[in-house]
Amino acid sequence: xxxxxxxxxxxxxxxxxxxxxxxxxxxxxxxxxxxxxxxxxxxxxxxxxxxxxxxxxxxxxxxxxxxxxxxxxxxxxxxxxxxxxxxxxxxxxxxxxxxxxxxxxxxxxxxxxxxxxxxxxxxxxxxxxxxxxxxxxxxxxxxxxxxxxxxxxxxxxxxxxxxxxxxxxxxxxxxxxxxxxxxxxx
Amino acid sequence: xxxxxxxxxxxxxxxxxxxxxxxxxxxxxxxxxxxxxxxxxxxxxxxxxxxxxxxxxxxxxxxxxxxxxxxxxxxxxxxxxxxxxxxxxxxxxxxxxxxxxxxxxxxxxxxxxxxxxxxxxxxxxxxxxxxxxxxxxxxxxxxxxxxxxxxxxxxxxxxxxxxxxxxxxxxxxxxxxxxxxxxxxxxxxxxxxxxxxxxxxxxxxxxxxxxxxxxxxxxxxxxxxxxxxxxxxxxxxxxxxxxxxxxxxxxxxxxxxxxxxxxxxxxxxxxxxxxxxxxxxxxxxxxxxxxxxxxxxxxxxxxxxxxxxxxxxxxxxxxxxxxxxxxxxxxxxxxxxxxxxxxxxxxxxxxxxxxxxxxxxxxxxxxxxxxxxxxxxxxxxxxxxxxxxxxxxxxxxxxxxxxxxxxxxxxxxxxxxxxxxxxxxxxxxxxxxxxxxxxxxxxxxxxxxxxxxxxxxxxxxxxxxxxxxxxxxxxxxxxxxxxxxxxxxxxxxxxxxx
Numbered sequence: 001x002x003x004x005x006x007x008x009x010x011x012x013x014x015x016x017x018x019x020x021x022x023x024x025x026x027x028x029x030x031x032x033x034x035x036x037x038x039x040x041x042x043x044x045x046x047x048x049x050x051x052x053x054x055x056x057x058x059x060x061x062x063x064x065x066x067x068x069x070x071x072x073x074x075x076x077x078x079x080x081x082x083x084x085x086x087x088x089x090x091x092x093x094x095x096x097x098x099x100x101x102x103x104x105x106x107x108x109x110x111x112x113x114x115x116x117x118x119x120x121x122x123x124x125x126x127x128x129x130x131x132x133x134x135x136x137x138x139x140x141x142x143x144x145x146x147x148x149x150x151x152x153x154x155x156x157x158x159x160x161x162x163x164x165x166x167x168x169x170x171x172x173x174x175x176x177x178x179x180x181x182x183x184x185x186x
Numbered sequence: 187x188x189x190x191x192x193x194x195x196x197x198x199x200x201x202x203x204x205x206x207x208x209x210x211x212x213x214x215x216x217x218x219x220x221x222x223x224x225x226x227x228x229x230x231x232x233x234x235x236x237x238x239x240x241x242x243x244x245x246x247x248x249x250x251x252x253x254x255x256x257x258x259x260x261x262x263x264x265x266x267x268x269x270x271x272x273x274x275x276x277x278x279x280x281x282x283x284x285x286x287x288x289x290x291x292x293x294x295x296x297x298x299x300x301x302x303x304x305x306x307x308x309x310x311x312x313x314x315x316x317x318x319x320x321x322x323x324x325x326x327x328x329x330x331x332x333x334x335x336x337x338x339x340x341x342x343x344x345x346x347x348x349x350x351x352x353x354x355x356x357x358x359x360x361x362x363x364x365x366x367x368x369x370x371x372x373x374x375x376x377x378x379x380x381x382x383x384x385x386x387x388x389x390x391x392x393x394x395x396x397x398x399x400x401x402x403x404x405x406x407x408x409x410x411x412x413x414x415x416x417x418x419x420x421x422x423x424x425x426x427x428x429x430x431x432x433x434x435x436x437x438x439x440x441x442x443x444x445x446x447x448x449x450x451x452x453x454x455x456x457x458x459x460x461x462x463x464x465x466x467x468x469x470x471x472x473x474x475x476x477x478x479x480x481x482x483x484x485x486x487x488x489x490x491x492x493x494x495x496x497x498x499x500x501x502x503x504x505x506x507x508x509x510x511x512x513x514x515x516x517x518x519x520x521x522x523x524x525x526x527x528x529x530x531x532x533x534x535x536x537x538x539x540x541x542x543x544x545x546x547x548x549x550x551x552x553x554x555x556x557x558x559x560x561x562x563x564x565x566x567x568x569x570x571x572x573x574x575x576x577x578x579x580x581x582x583x584x585x586x587x588x589x590x591x592x593x594x595x596x597x598x599x600x601x602x603x604x605x606x607x608x609x610x611x612x613x614x615x616x617x618x619x620x621x622x623x624x625x626x627x628x629x630x631x632x633x634x635x636x637x638x639x640x641x642x643x644x645x646x647x648x649x650x651x652x653x654x655x656x657x658x659x660x661x662x663x664x665x666x667x668x669x670x671x672x673x674x675x676x677x678x679x680x681x682x683x684x
Contacts, residue, residue, distance in 0.1 A: 011615060018361075018364075022364055022379065025379055025381070026378075029371075029376050029377060029378045029379075031374070031376055033371075033373055033374035033376070035373065035374075035641065036373045036374065036637055036640075036641065037640070037645055038637070038640070039374075040371040040373070040374055040376040040378060043367065043371075043633045043636070043637075044364060044367040044378065044379075047360055047363045047364050048364065050356070050360055051357060051360040051361070051364065054353050054356040054357045054360060055353075055357065057352075057353040057356075057671075057674070058351065058354060061351050061353055061674055067350075067616070069350045069351070069616070070350060070351040070352060070673060070674055071673055073347075073349070073350060073351065073352075073479075084410045084411070084413055084414025084416070085414060091413045091414055094409075094413040095406075095409065095410055095413050098406060098409040099406060099607055099610070102402065102582055102586075102603045102606070103600070103604070103607070105586070106586070106596065106599040106600045106602075106603050107600065109586075109590075109596045109599060110596050114586070114587070114590075118583060121579070121582075121583065122579040122580075122583060123579075125578055125579035125582060126575050126576065126578075126579055128409070129409060129412055129574065129575035129578050130412050130413075130575055131573075131575045131576075140576045140579075141579075144576075144579060144580050147580070148583060148587075152587055156232050158591055159591070159594060160587065160590065160591075161590065161596060
């Protein structure tokens with residue numbers, strides 16, 4: 001096994017799975033193009049072949065050097081050296097919440113809209129980042145929300161998701177009506 | 187040239203509306219570039235419909251000014267938060283962010299201000315003096331094989347920086363290339379990898395992917411540090427680089443101007459590759475290669491000079507050939523079309539006043555980076571004093587808006603957050619985020635030019651080596667690749683021998 005450990009093997013398996021999945025799906029568009037000999041699959045399959053070779057090279061390097069940094073590399077992200085302790089369940093749950101809260105917010109944008117969802121999202125992120133003073137959370141949430149409304153709604157009139165469910169849609173409509181009233185003042 | 191420049195300047199400063207648009211572009215580009223989570227592209231996407239109300243000269247000038255100042259503004263977030271405002275600022279973060287962690291943020295931002303201005307002004311001057319001859323040279327000597335070769339060289343350079351090993355560098359770049367194949371193929375328009383989502387037929391949009399990989403993943407990295415108790419707030423420093431320090435880097439500045447201008451002049455390449463090449467060349471010619479990536483001022487200087495040097499050059503293929511070099515220049519084509527104009531050789535004869543207003547505006551916008559940049563730097567550095575738990579939701583909310591606004595799709599916001607999670611995991615395991623992004627940006631360009639090149643030479647790849655520029659770039663790329671692989675294998679052999 002050399003200096004290989006389980007995480008190296010999992011990493012290699014994930015990359016091989018990416019290659020396999022993309023190669024498998026390439027048969028769905030394996031059509032001839034009259035004016036181009038290599039067709040629509042030529043380029044992606046060459047890229048996948050190179051990815052397979054690079055994965056093998058990476059595994060070979062890890063077999064000899066484990067997780068060491070190769071000599072002469074520049075610009076390596078410092079975050080890779082700052083692993084948190086995931087054996088601590090609280091750290092794990094906190095990180096899972098941080099990773100998935102934005103995704104859930106994105107998923108709710110269509111039904112709820114950004115105007116209603118944003119303050120809850122802002123407050124939740126501040127809380128997940130460790131702030132526990134209720135007053136600080138409320139004030140910062142309001143400040144960020146008003147910056148967002150002033151810049152993107154009042155000044156730039158940016159088209160943003162309004163939601164498609166009542167009462168969220170009605171709330172977005174109310175915000176936009178307020179904006180129209182403000183614009184008319186000018 | 188001087189007469190035309192003066193005529194352009196008087197047209198620019200002789201009309202109060204045009205002055206107001208110029209000032210709005212300068213301040214807006216800097217501001218949107220410097221706010222983490224949004225970028226100059228967000229501002230440009232919002233403003234695009236409003237340009238129909240402006241004259242053609244005002245509309246194109248506004249976008250050109252945003253391009254110049256936004257390219258500089260993105261360096262601020264790259265240096266202070268490790269969140270490049272645009273892909274062209276990614277190499278700036280390699281050394282800029284370590285400098286911030288070492289309490290040298292003032293030096294890094296000061297160098298970015300000065301070098302962005304120098305690169306931009308030099309590029310604007312060359313552009314004004316030589317757009318037509320350079321465009322003619324490019325038409326004669328640069329074809330799809332050369333562009334493909336430059337993409338290959340650029341990807342080889344990108345693979346050599348930012349990841350723990352050459353293998354992980356290439357895996358990052360190749361992942362970007364495979365993501366770029368999602369959507370229609372550039373030759374036959376056949377749908378690839380849409381996995382049943384009709385919205386994916388148009389491919390993965392750059393803006394959400396870039397925001398996810400850079401901004402969102404950085405938020406997650408900082409969250410991990412907070413959760414693990416290893417977070418330390420960056421130190422604020424107001425010490426600017428001295429004249430002597432900057433003078434010592436004159437060769438790096440000159441080299442980056444040349445590299446940046448060359449990359450910018452090539453259709454479809456733009457400032458992103460220029461910044462990577464500028465940084466890569468600085469590493470290549472340095473005697474202290476091991477200092478790069480650990481907070482070396484030359485790293486910031488090289489990438490910031492190169493990306494701004496590319497802004498002026500990118501106008502040459504746009505104006506002379508009608509070929510945009512990136513997302514923002516592509517929006518400029520839309521501005522032209524809104525006013526029933528087509529960018530290309532005829533625009534020099536049909537609308538010379540438009541061309542010279544744009545050239546003059548770009549020159550003054552780059553100069554204003556120096557003055558406004560130096561004034562605002564101290565204010566911007568105070569952003570570091572805001573506790574990260576208050577900055578993170580602002581960045582995430584702005585990124586959500588930035589991702590949504592370009593196409594009006596919630597799918598893009600989801601793509602951004604998926605890219606954020608993916609970027610976070612890949613960064614933890616030593617892969618290169620800038621490498622993935624460069625692969626994503628250059629993937630379609632590379633494939634399209636490879637296909638056109640192969641059709642051109644009747645599938646005889648040897649013909650590529652009979653074209654001097656193409657051969658030179660392929661050999662340079664191959665040598666960069668070979669050097670990385672050699673370094674990966676030699677220590678292993680030495681160890682097994684001992």
